[in-house]
Amino acid sequence: MNIKRTVNFKLEQRKKKGVAVTENVPIRMRLTFDGNRIEFSTGYRIDADKWDASKQRVKPKYTNKQKVSAADINATLSNYEIVVQDVFKDFEVQDIMPTTEQLKERFEWYLAGKPEPTVEDEEMPEGITFWDSYDEFVKERGRMNDWTTATYQKFAALKNHLTEHNANLSFDDMTENGLNDLVDFFRNTKNMRNSTIGKQLGYLKWFLKWAFQKKHFSDPTFMGFRAKLKSTEKEVIFLTADELKQLMTYEIPENKQHLDR
Structure with a gap:
């Protein structure tokens, strides 16, 4: 199943005494699929003149x-997009068209960093x-989701990056410190x-969630990991009084x- 969807980020439209609010406006995430529309709060606000509606x-x-x-706000918005795609991929693999409530619940579940329910009596391989787990994931999900060549190439590229970072990578490295080392790389x-x-x-x-559900490893730390993708703050230069007068x-x-x- 392929669920068509769109994800958009917009400033909340609100008025105060008939005048549009343009300062400290909430940023909303709007998700549409199968004729449904859901809006989520991103938890961030921004002035309207600091928002790029096209991007x-x-x-x-x-x-x-x-x-x-x-940089921090935009990194979070990008992460929300990734999580939304992960949620849809889960439903697509199960050949399920989710309700709005199911989608919202699963999205919030992922953001909270909680593991998916697993069968208690299933033994760890x-x-x-x-x-081995990575190759199995690509083979299974690629076949079940009918991946395009481009998707296979993306996961092949990721494997190359991971191998270059650490050819002896193991699930024991999927800790907060290990993932931060990967981000630095x-x-x-x-x-x-x-x-x-x-x-x-x-x-x-996406791979780690699959492997965790397969019980290829048992540490759910990676689910709560949020990379701090900050940009370098640049010096702000102000005009002097004389320069301002000249202007x-x-x-x-x-x-x-x-x-x-």
């Missing part, structure tokens, strides 16, 4: 009134390695952008009247 992200270098940077060795790192972690966590009194040439704005 559905906060404009770079800004912070909101709670002093949260654009003996001797399965991280790489993506950032400093592979020179990946924050958005790319977020996608790589999303693919990895205010500047005579704009007739052929450059567009600068008047």
Whole structure:
């Protein structure tokens, strides 16, 4: 089953005494599928003039009134998109068209970092390695989800990155420290952008959730892991009083009247 869906981030439309609110506006995530629409609170607010509606992200270098940077807010929004796709993939594999309540419950379950329910009497497979599990995941999910060539290539690329990071990688490395080391590798060795790192972690966590449910390992720490994908704060330079006065009194040439704005 392939469930068509769209995920959009928008500022909440609200008015106060008939006037549109433009400061400290809540950022909402809108999810549509199968004729249904659900809205989620992202937990963040931003001024309207700091929001890029075309990119559905906060404009770079800004912070909101709670002093949260654009990089941190945007990283969270990207992570929400990844989680939504993970949730849909789970339902697609089970050939289930979820109700809005089922989808909302599963999304909140994932964000809380809780493991999926498992069969209590299922025994842990003996001797399965991280790489054996990874290959099995690609083979099983690829066949069941009818992956495209592009999807296979993405997971092949992830495997190459993981192997370069640590050829002897094991499930014991999927701790907070181990995942932070992986993030450092993506950032400093592979020179990946924050958005790319977020996608790589999303693919990895999809595999880890599958392996955890298969009882290939038993530590659910990875589910609560949230990478801190911060950008470097740049120095803000202000105009001096003399510079500001010069700007205010500047005579704009007739052929450059567009600068008047």
